[in-house]
Amino acid sequence: MVAAVTKSNPNRLRSLGFLCPMFRLKNLRQLTCLFVAVWLLLSPSLAQEQDFMEDFLKREYSLVKPYRGLGFSSSSQWDLMGTAMVTPDYVRLTPDLQSRQGAVWSRVPCYLRDWELKVHFKISGQGKKNFNGDGLALWLTKERMQNGPVFGNMNQFTGLGIFVDTYPNIDKSHDKRQLETQRAFPYISVMLGNGTLTYDHDRDGRTTELGGCTAIARNSIYDTFLLIRYVKNRLTVMTDVEGKQEWKDCADITGLRLPLGYFFGASSATGDLSDNHDIISMKLYQLSVERTTEEEEQEEVLLPRVDNMDQFQVEVEDEGTSGVHLFFTFLFSVLGLGVLAVVGLIVYGRWKENRRKRFY
Secondary structure: OHHHHHHHOHHHHHHHHHHOHHHHOOHHHHHHHHHHHHHHHHHHHHHHHHHHHHOOEOHHHOEOOOOOOEOOOOOOOEEEEEOOEEOOOOEEEEOOOOOOEEEEEEOOOEOOOOEEEEEEEEEEOOOOOOOOOOEEEEEEEOOOOOOOOEOOEOOOOEEEEEEEEOOOOHHHHOOHHHHHHOOOOOEEEEEEEEOOOOOOHHHOOHHHEEEEEEOOOEOOOOOEEEEEEEEOOEEEEEEEOOOOOOOEEEEEEEOEEOOOOEEEEEEEEOOOOOOEEEEEEEEEEEOOOOOOHHHHOOOOOOOOEEOOHHHHOOOOOOHHHOHHHHHHHHHHHHHHHHHHHHHHHHHHHHHHHHHHHHOO
16 A cells, blocks of 8 residues: 555655655654644644634723724724823823823623623822722713713712722721721722612712622732623622732622613722822623523513622621710710600699699
8 A cells, every 4th residue: 555655656755754754763753743743734723713712802892902992083982081091001091190080981882691801900109008099990881971979980870880999988987996897908899780879988889889809909010900700690700910810709799680782981080199090901702601591581681680689788887886876875865864854844843833723
């Protein structure tokens, strides 16, 4: 058989011998050459698989360098608002100056059922710890391009808000008994708004928080990332802020239902304290998820909601249990009882006097 092949096409074997002389050597080298040949044959398929994975990146919802889709032209897919400005390396939402608000908002509503958002951001400034603020927020909401008190966006929003809060407001508005429930900042928290819920800035959003974690992301020497994944009504948030190139769990919320057609955005605000708040990239990936027939026939979600809110009750010490409040409660109670006692004595005295007059 080999002789026949050699006779029929001797030039082909000569070319193979020229390109890969290991065919003439021992079996080990022959196997090595065979491996190289197989790898060369498979390399196109590997390239095709890589291209297939890259196709899941949804560029119309993504914000990446050189930020060509960001601006005021009619062809732009993202809008700037407030103090937000574009540089070659990042989109700066707010500079390290007081009383600034800035944001970027997608013009294209998102109709993906399952997605993953990877955000590369940076928070930096000259202020010392707890003398900086206020943080940035990531949004998927019905409303867009609205200024407001919630990290540069409107309050009572409709949709999803994820906050990277860098300043603990609760420290200055509550007594020292709450130190045991305080958190380390920066702190990442998740809130779902239905158009009526209000973000309580004085309590750092604890009353409406669905989950969160501490993430030391300010003035970090490492790149800081946030990963938000929404699959089958389950929202997971993960962080990578320690330079380990691995994701760390932050929040896991099941039964969270979001309507389609909402807008992605990022916003930031500074007050008396300030920081630089930068978005380096926002990459949205569409996820392919297998669903059962029942899952495919789920009812349309018209308003954001969570199936079981009981699992998200956050333990917040009530301001009414403070020592000052108890003191005043006791004081007013004593005064009230004293007033009732005086009134009772007066009424009793008059009744006794009237009774005495009857006998004269």
